[in-house]
Structures are given as C-alpha cells and as structure tokens.
Amino acid sequence: MQKAEVLICGAGPTGLAAALFLTELGVPVRIIDKLPKHSGFSKALGVNARTLSLLKPTGVTDILLQDGIKMYGMNTWRDGKRIMHLDLSKVDSPYKFMLINPQFKTEEVLTATLAQKGINIERSTELTDINIISNNKAKVSILGPDGNIHLEDYSCLFAADGAHSTVRSKLNINFPGTSFPEPWHFYDLELKCALPQDQGQMLATKKGAIIMLPMGNNIWRLGGSVPNLLEYLPQECKVINTLWDTTFKVSHRVIDRFASGPVYFGGDAAHLHSPVGGRGMNLGIEDAFVFATLYANGRLAKYTRFRQPVVKKVVDQVERMSQMPRAKGAMYTMVDKAPSIMKAIFPIFAPTFGKWVLGLDHPVIPDKR
Numbered sequence: 081m082q083k084a085e086v087l088i089c090g091a092g093p094t095g096l097a098a099a100l101f102l103t104e105l106g107v108p109v110r111i112i113d114k115l116p117k118h119s120g121f122s123k124a125l126g127v128n129a130r131t132l133s134l135l136k137p138t139g140v141t142d143i144l145l146q147d148g149i150k151m152y153g154m155n156t157w158r159d160g161k162r163i164m165h166l167d168l169s170k171v172d173s174p175y176k177f178m179l180i181n182p183q184f185k186t187e188e189v190l191t192a193t194l195a196q197k198g199i200n201i202e203r204s205t206e207l208t209d210i211n212i213i214s215n216n217k218a219k220v221s222i223l224g225p226d227g228n229i230h231l232e233d234y235s236c237l238f239a240a241d242g243a244h245s246t247v248r249s250k251l252n253i254n255f256p257g258t259s260f261p262e263p264w265h266f267y268d269l270e271l272k273c274a275l276p277q278d279q280g281q282m283l284a285t286k287k288g289a290i291i292m293l294p295m296g297n298n299i300w301r302l303g304g305s306v307p308n309l310l311e312y313l314p315q316e317c318k319v320i321n322t323l324w325d326t327t328f329k330v331s332h333r334v335i336d337r338f339a340s341g342p343v344y345f346g347g348d349a350a351h352l353h354s355p356v357g358g359r360g361m362n363l364g365i366e367d368a369f370v371f372a373t374l375y376a377n378g379r380l381a382k383y384t385r386f387r388q389p390v391v392k393k394v395v396d397q398v399e400r401m402s403q404m405p406r407a408k409g410a411m412y413t414m415v416d417k418a419p420s421i422m423k424a425i426f427p428i429f430a431p432t433f434g435k436w437v438l439g440l441d442h443p444v445i446p447d448k449r
C-alpha cells in the first residue's frame with residue numbers, strides 16, 4: 081500500500097471532507113478516529129450552498145439532495161405577526177436553499193463515498209501525542225486498536241479533532257475567545273403543527289428569540305437560550321415526541337495560529353461558535369477544501385493567511401447574531417421595541433443576509449494572493 085502523505089486526525093465532517101478532497105486530487109491519505117463508530121446525533125442540520133458547491137464534483141451533493149429537506153426561507157414572528165421574511169430562493173446560486181440533513185447522515189454519505197474510493201477510516205485509533213521536528217516532519221504517537229502505541233513520522237498533518245483538540249493542546253496553541261454564561265437548549269421534536277415544512281421560523285419572545293428548523297415528517301429542531309423554551313411554542317403546535325435534546329454552553333473562539341510547522345488545523349479544532357446561522361460544520365468543510373487545494377498546488381504556506389480573516393469575521397458575525405436568542409443586541413431591540421420599522425427596513429438587508437446564510441459571503445480561495 082502507498083504510504084500516506086497526509087495524516088488526518090479526526091473523522092467528523094471536517095476530517096472526512098479533507099480525506100475526500102485530497103483523494104480526489106490524487107494525494108494518498110490516512111484518516112484516524114479514536115471512536116469505534118461515528119456519533120449518531122443529529123447536531124449540525126444546515127448544509128449550505130457553499131458546501132453543496134464544494135462537494136458537487138465528489139458526488140456527495142447529489143446524494144445529500146435526495147434525502148435532505150430544502151429550506152427556502154426564514155420567518156421572524158413577534159406576538160403572532162410576521163415581521164421579517166428571508167427569501168433564500170432569491171440568492172444567486174445553483175442551491176437557493178439551506179439543505180436540512182442531520183449531521184450523522186452527512187457523515188455517513190462522506191464515509192461511504194470515501195470507501196468507494198478505497199479510503200477507510202481507521203477507528204479506535206487515537207493520536208495521543210505529537211512533536212514537531214521540523215517544518216516538514218512531525219513525530220506522532222498513535223494508540224492503535226491493538227492497545228499499542230505506534231510512533232510514526234508524517235510530513236503533513238491535518239488536525240480535525242474537534243473542539244477539545246488533542247493536537248492543539250499538545251502543541252500549546254491558544255484558543256482565545258469567550259463563552260456565554262447561560263446554558264443553551266436544543267430539541268428535535270415531533271410536532272403536530274401546521275407550519276410549512278420548507279421554512280424556518282424565529283419566535284421573538286420577551287426572553288429572547290427561539291429558532292425552529294424543519295427536519296421533515298413533522299420533526300422540528302428547536303433551540304435557544306430561553307429557559308423552558310417549549311412553553312413558547314405557537315399555540316397550534318403540540319409536542320408528540322421528543323427525539324433528542326441537549327444542553328450546552330456556547331463559546332466563540334478562533335485558534336491563534338491555523339498552522340504550526342507541518343500541522344494545519346480545521347473545523348471545530350480551529351473555531352467554535354453558536355449554532356445560530358448554521359455555519360460551524362460548513363466552515364469546517366470549507367477549511368478542508370482550502371487545505372486540500374493548497375496542498376495539491378504546493379501553496380500550503382498561504383493556508384493561515386486565507387483562513388484566519390474569513391473565520392474571524394464569520395465568528396464575530398455569528399457572535400453578534402447570537403445576541404437575538406439572548407434578548408440582547410441591536411437587532412433584538414429593534415424587533416422587540418420597533419417591529420414595524422424592522423419590518424420596513426429588513427428587505428434592504430435581506431439580499432446580503434441571504435448570501436451570508438448560504439455561506440456565499442466570501443470567496444473560497446482569494447484570486448491574486
């Protein structure tokens with residue numbers, strides 16, 4: 081077997097996408113994950129137009145489109161009146177919608193496509209330590225399924241090992257940012273409800289905004305920081321079944337350096353933010369695409385310069401938007417105190433906002449740098 085040129089640590093959506101993009105470019109890869117199988121949780125739902133475009137040549141997009149729900153817009157309600165409507169079908173893209181697909185299904189399609197191309201994830205295989213020897217050599221300790229530690233050298237490593245990245249901590253790279261003090265709650269619910277299943281909803285309550293995303297078959301994702309948020313469901317909606325729920329703290333962080341010697345970071349290992357706007361998984365897949373393209377072109381030195389400003393800007397924007405669910409910030413104040421003015425001015429911002437939601441707010445790889 082050909083020796084891998086790139087070791088990918090982590091088989092979440094970021095690592096899987098990196099393995100797929102590199103394989104398509106003819107680069108031999110090895111992908112490892114410490115878990116025996118991938119998580120079956122729905123987590124990220126929104127696959128945006130940018131991700132669909134990047135994955136199109138791999139065949140993954142066509143498969144995702146067969147299964148997912150197309151969300152063509154988002155409505156914001158206050159006191160039962162619609163005050164904002166974001167129409168994604170007006171965005172200039174072949175994918176004029178947010179595709180709603182649970183993360184485990186996206187991971188399954190990426191995994192199956194990789195397997196068809198001869199790449200299988202090495203599971204129960206954990207990176208436990210790493211030392212950078214030079215700009216093109218890292219010594220890695222890998223705990224294999226045999227229970228033994230194997231010491232191996234790699235000339236390039238893509239760290240996609242998630243929010244609690246071992247690679248980031250072993251290399252002592254800072255992950256600065258802040259966390260909201262309050263817990264956020266997310267539910268996947270089967271509802272008896274007449275709301276259209278091709279539109280997301282935002283319910284602006286006195287305690288903050290609650291987000292509702294359609295998952296098909298009367299299943300909805302509800303989320304936000306409002307305590308007891310199920311009490312604010314529209315009266316005509318009844319909970320039939322709770323399929324999943326989770327509570328977590330929301331942080332906004334960006335890694336100090338996207339690269340250190342032969343090690344490059346992507347996905348949650350490099351950036352974290354609230355699920356508002358559905359950008360997390362999508363930004364990680366974009367990191368993977370930029371990494372793979374620059375690797376194949378021999379331009380990896382530009383990775384940090386390309387990713388750091390894009391990611392910082394998106395994380396800042398998400399942090400500002402995440403004030404809505406917390407009953408804070410300029411937008412929430414307008415919606416709460418001056419809904420008719422908000423209704424009148426929103427159409428001015430809607431086109432730019434639509435592009436942002438679909439991940440089309442920046443070029444993937446800047447042209448002339």
Ligand SMILES: Cc1cc2nc3c(=O)[nH]c(=O)nc-3n(C[C@H](O)[C@H](O)[C@H](O)COP(=O)(O)OP(=O)(O)OC[C@H]3O[C@@H](n4cnc5c(N)ncnc54)[C@H](O)[C@@H]3O)c2cc1C
Nearest residue numbers: 090092093094114124125126207242347348358360361362
């Ligand atoms: C409730 C919720 C809703 C969300 N909604 C959205 C959304 O709508 N849209 C969106 O884009 N994002 C969303 N996100 C964020 C999204 O889930 C994450 O951004 C995404 O999972 C990050 O993918 P990743 O591959 O970078 O990391 P992960 O998915 O965390 O994968 C990291 C992998 O690395 C492995 N690993 C870790 N350490 C090691 C090691 N030392 N050795 C080997 N393997 C290791 C882990 O086992 C794991 O499989 C949401 C998140 C949550 C919790």
